Amino acid sequence: MFTGNNTSIIKADPRTKLLILVISMIIPLKCVTVFPSLVFAALLCVMLFLEGEKYLSVICFCISIIIMCLYAGAVKGGFGSVLNMICMSVMVLIRFFCPITMALLLFTKTTDMSHLxxxxxxxxxxxxxxxxxxxxxxxxxxxxxxxxxxxxxxxxxxxxxxxxxxxxxxxxxxxxxxxxxxxxxxxxxxxxxxxxxxRGLDSNRKRSSYVEARLRVTDYAIILIFAGFLAYMFFIYQQ
Structure with missing residues (x-):
């Protein structure tokens, strides 16, 4: 937890990952269909892959597909019986927390404490x-x-x-x-x-650091993609 990864293709700023985490908390509230949810899960898995967590990204994407298939089956079953109602309620909760969990893994697995x-x-x-x-x-x-x-x-x-x-x-x-x-x-x-x-964390003076946290071009591109997806979801579900 918060150790970073030396095999990453890109290194996003922790503030970018925090924004992704916040967006991941909003998306499940607006996105209730399977395809957009899978697209957002794919975006998170791509981020994990680029940050060096290749094995974890594949596992997360496979789990997301399974969860969405089960969710689609539960929705198709409807509320015909108490068992169907329980299954659908459970799948809705799992679908809601799935992107949040992946975004949290992205934040904790790929961010070192100094950068944070x-x-x-x-x-x-x-x-x-x-x-x-x-x-x-x-x-x-x-x-x-x-x-x-x-x-x-x-x-x-x-x-x-x-x-x-x-x-x-x-x-x-x-x-x-x-x-x-x-x-x-x-x-x-x-x-x-x-x-x-x-370590002087309680000092009121400005602390120096071996690492410099700054937003790069890749960070702005990532922010644009995730914020654009969120805006698209708001636009679609307001029609």
Whole structure:
């Protein structure tokens, strides 16, 4: 998460990816038919491919096709029965979150933290927002690593983290998982906050950076394509 990719064909600015994420939240509200949804999914997959996530882009596009086929089948089935209604409701939710998930993957998988902080500075965002955001982004993958360590320690004590263990040994599960996880979380937040302070993120002075965040010709082209698609959707569905 937020490590970047060295095999990318193009390197879009984080602000461009943030705009794509916002557009991905709006498109499912306006686009309710299969073909435009697939076109937008293809655009996101092309972005993933160009940013170096070739394998992930193919997987996302295949999943999008499957989801849209199932969605079309659910719509064709209508509301004839309770089962059809449930299936259609589930597919509508999946179709809604599919482009948002792909845009989020594009943002997190292909953006490194240095470029992100530099972009935040270009946007003149206050440090009261930047510091908690950076700490949060660093916190999530670290806490997952700690959680893996806790589960391995539980196995040494003969306790597996399963539903059966919650039922048969609830006190031990809470003692050996929740308590260490809470203590780890508190310590991690303190360490990450101290690290952010040590890097001078709380300073009011303008910070220098090894990387320069700026919008290039490719960024403007990408913004034009995605904004144009959004405008087209608004125009079509207002007719």
């Amino acid at each position: 902080i530099s972009s935040f500075q270009k946007m003149h965002l206050p440090m009261v927002f930047v510091i908690p955001f950076v700490v949060l982004i660093r916190f999530i993958p670290t806490i997952f690593d700690e959680w893996d360590g806790i589960k391995k320690a539980m196995l040494f004590r003969g306790i597996e983290f399963k539903l059966k263990s919650f039922i048969t040994k609830p006190a031990q599960i809470i003692e050996y998982t929740m308590v260490p996880l809470l203590f780890c979380s508190v310590e991690l937040m303190d360490e990450l906050a101290s690290s952010a302070m040590a």
